[in-house]
Structures are given as C-alpha cells and as structure tokens.
Amino acid sequence: MKHLFIINPFAGKGGGVEYVEKIEEYFMKNEELGNVEPYYIEFTKGPGHATEITRKYVENDRYRVYAVGGDGTLNEVLNGVMDSSSSLGVIPAGSGNDFFRNIGDTIDSSLLYRTINGEEKYIDVGKVNGRYFLNVASVGMDAEIVANARKFKKHPLFFGMSSYIAGIFYTVFRYKSFNSMVNINGVEHNKETLLLAVANGKYYGGGMKIAPFADINDGNFDVYHIDKANPLKIVLFFPQLIRGKHESIKEVKYFRAKEIKIRSEESFLLNVDGEIFDCCEANFNIIPNGLRMVIPLKTSN
Incomplete structure (x- = not known):
C-alpha cells in the first residue's frame, strides 16, 4: 500500500505540521520490522492546491490519501480522490473537524496509527454544481x-x-x-x-x-x-x-x-x-x- 499525506500547514493554527514527525517515526519503525510501505508527505500552499496535489498522485496509481487539516482541506482532497481507485482518510487538525465526528471515536495520540491501519468502507458522497462534498x-x-x-x-x-x-x-x-x-x-x-x-x-x-x-x-x-x-x-x-x-x-x-x-x-x-x-x-x-x-x-x- 502506498500512503500520501496532504498537510495544510495553516489549518488549526498549524496543528497539521505536528504530525510530520509522527508519520516519519511510524514508517521508520515499520521499515525496521521489514514492513516497507512507500509514503509521501506534501504541504499545501493555498486554496485548491490540495486537489491539485492529490490528482497528480492518484491519476495513475492507487494510494491511501490522508487529509491532514480541517474540513476545507478534506473537501479539497476529496475532490482530488474522486473518480480514482484511491481511498481517503482524515487526520483532523483543523478548528472544526466536523466530518470526523461521523466516523471517529476520539482524537488522541493514537489516531494517526489507528487511521493508517484502519479499515476501508464505502460511504455516500454529495455533489453540488460539480463539486463533491462529504458533510x-x-x-x-x-x-x-x-x-x-x-x-x-x-x-x-x-x-x-x-x-x-x-x-x-x-x-x-x-x-x-x-x-x-x-x-x-x-x-x-x-x-x-x-x-x-x-x-x-x-x-x-x-x-x-x-x-x-x-x-x-x-x-x-x-x-x-x-x-x-x-x-x-x-x-x-x-x-x-x-x-x-x-x-x-x-x-x-x-x-x-x-x-x-x-x-x-x-x-x-x-x-x-x-x-x-x-x-x-x-x-x-x-x-x-x-x-x-x-x-x-x-x-x-
């Protein structure tokens, strides 16, 4: 499995950036155990960039794509993932984190690891005027x-x-x-x-x-x-x-x-x-x- 983390460094007053070290530590430990899984970390630079990054990655390959930010970041990543073979995970690091309330139990120190190892399930998606939405x-x-x-x-x-x-x-x-x-x-x-x-x-x-x-x-x-x-x-x-x-x-x-x-x-x-x-x-x-x-x-x- 290939993993892609899209991090909005401005969401939640910068909370998403704190996940970088945890992500690197998780995959480093896995590699030491012989479980090598490619992972990529990308930072957004402005509105629409998360969609652009996601589409570039998932166009010809399958990833687990994780939106690390708020609901706006999640929406942008969703619009990049749709119509591809990739799946979407959410690491809430914004001020509202409303969609996560539908799928998660709590935001704690183990959330990153529980999400990376989570189960994929199909859910409904909304669409309005050509734009997809989850919430x-x-x-x-x-x-x-x-x-x-x-x-x-x-x-x-x-x-x-x-x-x-x-x-x-x-x-x-x-x-x-x-x-x-x-x-x-x-x-x-x-x-x-x-x-x-x-x-x-x-x-x-x-x-x-x-x-x-x-x-x-x-x-x-x-x-x-x-x-x-x-x-x-x-x-x-x-x-x-x-x-x-x-x-x-x-x-x-x-x-x-x-x-x-x-x-x-x-x-x-x-x-x-x-x-x-x-x-x-x-x-x-x-x-x-x-x-x-x-x-x-x-x-x-």
Whole structure:
C-alpha cells in the first residue's frame, strides 16, 4: 500500500505540521520490522492546491490519501480522490473537524496509527454544481455566517464553535431571506429562504448538530429548510440547532431526498464543507457508496 499525506500547514493554527514527525517515526519503525510501505508527505500552499496535489498522485496509481487539516482541506482532497481507485482518510487538525465526528471515536495520540491501519468502507458522497462534498452543503444565511466566521477564526481569541457563534451574531441582524424555488424529490416549493442545509453528515459549524438523523451510508440527504424569521427568533433557536433539537420550530421543514435544486433571481452564497461560492442556482445529488473511506480502528478504552 502506498500512503500520501496532504498537510495544510495553516489549518488549526498549524496543528497539521505536528504530525510530520509522527508519520516519519511510524514508517521508520515499520521499515525496521521489514514492513516497507512507500509514503509521501506534501504541504499545501493555498486554496485548491490540495486537489491539485492529490490528482497528480492518484491519476495513475492507487494510494491511501490522508487529509491532514480541517474540513476545507478534506473537501479539497476529496475532490482530488474522486473518480480514482484511491481511498481517503482524515487526520483532523483543523478548528472544526466536523466530518470526523461521523466516523471517529476520539482524537488522541493514537489516531494517526489507528487511521493508517484502519479499515476501508464505502460511504455516500454529495455533489453540488460539480463539486463533491462529504458533510454539509448549504445556502442562505448559513453560508454568510460561515464566510464571516472565517474572518473571526483568524483572530487568536476565536477557535472552533466560538468563531461560528461570533459569525452568527455578526450576520443575524444584517442578513435578509430571499425568494427562491426549491425542488425536493421532484416537488416544487415557492419559499422565502433563510437557510437551506443539505446534509450527508450530522455536524457543521464546529459541532452544531444540524442533521441529527443523517447517515453517511443510507443513500439519502437529510434536508432542512428554514423559512423567513425575525432576527430575535433566529438568535433564540440557535441553541436548539446546536443540540439537534430544532425540528419542532415551525419555520424549520425537514425532508429526506436524493436530489434537491434551489434557484433564485437573487444571488446567494453556497457553502460546500466550508468552502464558499456565489451563485443563483444550486443542484444537489447524492452518490451512494461513492467513496472508499478509511475508518480508524477504535480505541481499546
């Protein structure tokens, strides 16, 4: 087996770089035991570079490719791995690490070794406007919050969910819902969209449980549409959103679907696993068993 580690040195305030020594030590010990497995370490230099590096390696050979960084790095590596024979592992070293919550038990000193020796299992993959995603893609106020949270994340006082919460309060009194046409399971809905979240995984925003019933192996998206609401009510229902208890709120509508489309005459932001794009239409579809994911061995505790 060939191993490729894509490290984002800027994710999580540099936490990914700390894995370099551990990676080298692991393979050195294996070599001393006669278990020689080629491994390669590459560092990203900017947006899109992780996808570029990954594609270069997996184009003509099979690797276990490990995304060492945050959810953004994982998304970039995913888009490099798809349509190849390679598998994808995740070594969370970002501030949110939301997707890892769907496959891992804990982040500890043994995680690297448990992942390298993990089992490969097929999981579902989402696709929106030609870009693949593993966790959650969303439009509306949420994407605005993510964009603003990224600004707060650069400040040393904010990390993980705290930057997301700061983004909420910065955005909530400024953002307006927009008129949209949402197609879910072939049924058209005229909406005033505050937020549309299309979830393959359960968590986003540094631990917010947006889709408590989502399953990365069920062949469906869990879809949440939030209608227009006044700013004060938005602030009040975010604690319920964090705990995954938001389905009782009247503005929240829940669906399960394989295909979703949203379009508007107004431009809106699209959030794809933390990457932000500007568009007027978004087309989502699920790819059942679309990826071989490396699942870490469980801890003995």
